[in-house]
Amino acid sequence: MADPDAALVDALRAGDEAAFVSLVRRYHPRLLRFAETLVPSRAVAEEVVQDTWLGVVKGIHKFEGRSSVRTWLFRVLVKRARSAGAREPHNVPLDDEDALDGRFAANDHWRRPPDVWSDRVDSKLVADQLASGVLACLPQHPAAQRQVMTLRDLEDVDAVDTCDLLGISVANQRVLLHLARSRVRSILEVELRRS
Amino acid sequence: MLFRRRREIACRQAVGLVTDYLEGALSPAERARLEAHLADCDYCVEHLAQIRATIDIAGRIEPADIDPEVLDELVTLYRRWQSG
Numbered sequence: 630m631a632d633p634d635a636a637l638v639d640a641l642r643a644g645d646e647a648a649f650v651s652l653v654r655r656y657h658p659r660l661l662r663f664a665e666t667l668v669p670s671r672a673v674a675e676e677v678v679q680d681t682w683l684g685v686v687k688g689i690h691k692f693e694g695r696s697s698v699r700t701w702l703f704r705v706l707v708k709r710a711r712s713a714g715a716r717e718p719h720n721v722p723l724d725d726e727d728a729l730d731g732r733f734a735a736n737d738h739w740r741r742p743p744d745v746w747s748d749r750v751d752s753k754l755v756a757d758q759l760a761s762g763v764l765a766c767l768p769q770h771p772a773a774q775r776q777v778m779t780l781r782d783l784e785d786v787d788a789v790d791t792c793d794l795l796g797i798s799v800a801n802q803r804v805l806l807h808l809a810r811s812r813v814r815s816i817l818e819v820e821l822r823r824s
Numbered sequence: 825m826l827f828r829r830r831r832e833i834a835c836r837q838a839v840g841l842v843t844d845y846l847e848g849a850l851s852p853a854e855r856a857r858l859e860a861h862l863a864d865c866d867y868c869v870e871h872l873a874q875i876r877a878t879i880d881i882a883g884r885i886e887p888a889d890i891d892p893e894v895l896d897e898l899v900t901l902y903r904r905w906q907s908g
Contacts, residue, residue: 644906646899646902646903646906649898649899649902650895650899653890653895653898654889654890654895657890657894657895657898658887658888658889658890659887661887662887675894679897679898679901682898682901682902683901683905686902686905686906687905732839733835733836733839736834737834737835737836737837738834738835738836739835739867742867742870743867743870743871743874745870746874746877747870747873747874747876747877748873750877750880750881756877756880756881756884757884759881760881760882760884760885761885763881763882763885764885778882782878782879782882782883783882783883783885785883788847799849803843803844803847803849806843806847807840807842807843807844810843810875810878810879810882811875813878813881813882814874814875814878817874817877817878817881818874
């Protein structure tokens, strides 16, 4: 499928300010959200994203269309964030005790079986309400888990591009994703118990 | 339990394999063991459904729109970058 942003990039290359505005409107909020997982503060994240746009405008001639525009923007962002002192992801062993939170007995069977709620989030209204709750809780996650979950599940970036962007192995990416989703699942369970 | 199949997995292991399962990263043997467990365990089926719901909900999280002042500032910078 053709990249829907390719025409905007062509226009930007030709110096079209309206194309710049369109790209910024579309991607600035996404870049800022991802930048916040890479650097320690919102203020630094804002600087890094601004710096990313400078990199995009100055480096537009280097974009060859081998990746999607979105992935390219994320790549420029990661490079700028690293030079601004970004948190480097590190390998984590699969120790999901904190995500499991005592859910299993010594015999590896459920000590506390899950509440049954997966069928309650089918409605758009409930799911949208839960989504804002999840967003509020994400900053409490370890940075590496947020980085992976933001790319994979919030931005729908595939595993290969996610590993490439973050400089991590496929196996490590899966561990981080597993831990992040397990934590978010627990948050959802608490939210649903309250409602 | 006398006829319990060799290398059958318990709930903890099943839950630990869920992400690899959804990622298509399990070997055929592991996948078969997990599916055999799921065929027999409603709790783990619910857990898997919850992880799928989690992914769905995460995908609905939209970032806030750009602050108009930030956009104006970027346009000003764009003009400077263009002329610089």
